[in-house]
Amino acid sequence: MTIKNNIKNMMTDTENMLLWHRVNQFYNQEARALDEEDYATWFSMLAEDIHYWMPARESLFRKDEESDTVNKMNHYNESLQSLQLRVARLHSGAAWAEDPRTRYRHIITNVEVELGDEEGEVNVRSNTIVYRNRLEREEYWLLAKREDILRDTGDSFNVAKRKITPDFSCLLSKNLNVFL
Amino acid sequence: MSRIDELKAMVNLKEGRIDRRIFWEDWIYQLELEKLFAKSWLFVAHESQLPNTGDFLTTYMGQDNVIVSRHKDGKVHVFTNSCTHRGNRICFADRGKARQFTCNYHGWAFGTNGALMGMHEESHYEGHINKADFGLQNARVETYKGLVFACFDDEAPRLEEFLGDFRWYLDVILDQTEEGTEFIGGCIKNMYNANWKFGAENFIGDSLHVGWTHASGARAVSKGGEVPEYMPVDPESFHANANGHGWEGGTDGVGTLALISSGNPMLVDYFENERKNMAKRLGELRARKLYGSVISATVFPNFSFLPGINTMRTWLPKGPRQFELRAWTMVNKNMPDSIREIVQNACAMTFSPSGIFEMDDGENWENATLANEGVVTRKQNLHYGLRAGTSHRNDPELPGNISKPMYSDVNQLAFYQRWMDFLSAESWDDIPKVR
Numbered sequence: 001m002t003i004k005n006n007i008k009n010m011m012t013d014t015e016n017m018l019l020w021h022r023v024n025q026f027y028n029q030e031a032r033a034l035d036e037e038d039y040a041t042w043f044s045m046l047a048e049d050i051h052y053w054m055p056a057r058e059s060l061f062r063k064d065e066e067s068d069t070v071n072k073m074n075h076y077n078e079s080l081q082s083l084q085l086r087v088a089r090l091h092s093g094a095a096w097a098e099d100p101r102t103r104y105r106h107i108i109t110n111v112e113v114e115l116g117d118e119e120g121e122v123n124v125r126s127n128t129i130v131y132r133n134r135l136e137r138e139e140y141w142l143l144a145k146r147e148d149i150l151r152d153t154g155d156s157f158n159v160a161k162r163k164i165t166p167d168f169s170c171l172l173s174k175n176l177n178v179f180l
Numbered sequence: 181m182s183r184i185d186e187l188k189a190m191v192n193l194k195e196g197r198i199d200r201r202i203f204w205e206d207w208i209y210q211l212e213l214e215k216l217f218a219k220s221w222l223f224v225a226h227e228s229q230l231p232n233t234g235d236f237l238t239t240y241m242g243q244d245n246v247i248v249s250r251h252k253d254g255k256v257h258v259f260t261n262s263c264t265h266r267g268n269r270i271c272f273a274d275r276g277k278a279r280q281f282t283c284n285y286h287g288w289a290f291g292t293n294g295a296l297m298g299m300h301e302e303s304h305y306e307g308h309i310n311k312a313d314f315g316l317q318n319a320r321v322e323t324y325k326g327l328v329f330a331c332f333d334d335e336a337p338r339l340e341e342f343l344g345d346f347r348w349y350l351d352v353i354l355d356q357t358e359e360g361t362e363f364i365g366g367c368i369k370n371m372y373n374a375n376w377k378f379g380a381e382n383f384i385g386d387s388l389h390v391g392w393t394h395a396s397g398a399r400a401v402s403k404g405g406e407v408p409e410y411m412p413v414d415p416e417s418f419h420a421n422a423n424g425h426g427w428e429g430g431t432d433g434v435g436t437l438a439l440i441s442s443g444n445p446m447l448v449d450y451f452e453n454e455r456k457n458m459a460k461r462l463g464e465l466r467a468r469k470l471y472g473s474v475i476s477a478t479v480f481p482n483f484s485f486l487p488g489i490n491t492m493r494t495w496l497p498k499g500p501r502q503f504e505l506r507a508w509t510m511v512n513k514n515m516p517d518s519i520r521e522i523v524q525n526a527c528a529m530t531f532s533p534s535g536i537f538e539m540d541d542g543e544n545w546e547n548a549t550l551a552n553e554g555v556v557t558r559k560q561n562l563h564y565g566l567r568a569g570t571s572h573r574n575d576p577e578l579p580g581n582i583s584k585p586m587y588s589d590v591n592q593l594a595f596y597q598r599w600m601d602f603l604s605a606e607s608w609d610d611i612p613k614v615r
Binding site for chain 2: 055056058059060061063064069071072073074075076077082085086088089090092093094095096097169170171172173174175176177
């Protein structure tokens with residue numbers, strides 16, 4: 001029996017599986033680029049008009065919960081140009097706090113795909129676990145939800161929108177020297 | 181030797197030497213909580229965070245968690261966030277709206293002014309409690325141009341006196357316009373494994389770390405081109421301090437604006453235009469030479485800010501080797517949305533946990549703290565002697581104690597002098613009203 005869990009998208013299960021596989025391949029490549037600080041590759045995976053957004057979260061009573069908006073404090077609210085500016089710091093030869101390097105590990109999981117509103121766009125939700133280890137015993141874990149809009153480029157994708165919803169309200173480390 | 185005498189020997193103001201134990205020892209940290217944080221005025225909120233009756237937020241005064249709330253009398257009240265029955269925390273949200281605060285444990289309910297209103301199954305208590313005796317502990321509350329401060333000591337002077345001459349400097353960011361300022365919503369919080377004083381002293385006067393620690397950020401902003409001199413060796417640049425509060429920076433009027441306007445010339449145009457109005461309120465010196473320069477400042481003991489970049493932050497102590505930083509971006513209420521957005525993004529890009537400048541600070545503060553685990557290491561005093569003893573109080577234009585140029589430890593030493601004033605005092609009677 002075929003379970004049509006993607007009726008809205010009019011995708012067959014086979015099409016869905018193929019899309020899911022391609023998206024996973026893309027995310028694995030992206031994770032590797034970030035782990036290896038290969039930002040040239042990472043930037044090539046982002047759309048020219050990307051909006052890369054990570055709002056700061058607060059602990060609010062359920063009745064007071066608000067929807068996220070870029071008009072409140074953000075960890076990231078970036079264009080491709082501003083992401084490049086951030087990376088330029090690392091490549092400046094003077095980022096003392098990154099020498100020796102941070103050991104990064106990006107794990108991408110719980111990937112769900114559906115066709116987007118625009119032709120060639122895919123809406124993807126995923127979870128990410130980012131591990132950082134530095135120097136002798138510094139160790140930090142970050143977990144977050146990612147909501148992406150990917151654009152199909154034929155042989156691959158690029159990221160047109162990414163909203164990162166972190167599971168921390170107070171970041172438990174001295175900095176956020178990583179992209180998720 | 182008494183503990184206080186031992187402590188007094190740890191700060192040598194004349195030569196500028198500091199004993200590393202003040203960043204490490206538990207007994208000194210406990211003294212800080214008792215004699216400094218429980219006695220001093222402390223920043224708790226901006227009025228814009230509490231516009232309406234019932235609006236509240238929670239924060240810390242020292243390690244005392246407090247509720248800051250707008251009561252129906254229109255005033256902001258600040259009181260301890262711990263039930264007077266079994267001590268449980270009452271409010272668990274960072275902020276929100278409340279008619280009252282009810283403890284989860286036995287349903288004791290407190291008003292938005294901290295008064296005990298009633299409890300679950302109240303009839304059992306008839307004749308056993310005088311509710312007026314069991315309200316939450318209120319702090320004194322005063323505001324200065326939008327900033328709300330609180331103080332747990334009845335003997336402390338008024339806030340205006342506590343801020344003293346430093347108000348002239350605070351006005352540079354708080355009083356640019358008739359409409360005043362507001363905080364952008366939300367808050368960024370993060371932890372450092374470092375002593376809280378490293379944040380406070382860095383912002384009060386550490387001009388010399390800027391060009392070195394932040395070289396990577398400066399090179400990034402210059403986009404591979406020549407790094408402009410954001411902080412040129414300016415003989416008119418200065419350290420100013422008053423009552424332990426301090427301001428350090430240049431007088432070129434453009435360094436910070438260059439930094440935050442990277443790629444946004446409209447921001448420079450906006451502020452150049454705004455300077456005319458600013459000058460009417462603040463005078464030419466503050467409107468044209470101070471505002472826009474690279475400047476950093478600390479309101480003693482633990483509230484810091486960067487004029488222009490407009491990060492406002494408080495270093496909340498969590499033990500001698502840990503603090504939590506809470507940070508907001510402040511804007512003028514009359515800023516158009518387009519300018520507000522640029523300021524907000526520039527602040528996140530430069531001074532936030534992901535910021536290209538701030539990222540390098542935490543590394544320094546953590547390791548300056550944690551190196552002191554070594555008993556031999558800990559015994560070597562630190563050098564705070566650059567231009568020690570050079571400040572004077574008779575500058576024709578600048579209030580407070582002034583030392584020029586800004587490359588010095590003058591403000592840092594003034595901070596530690598004030599710190600010692602508090603820690604060695606029995607009460608406010610022993611603390612000089614003016615420093």
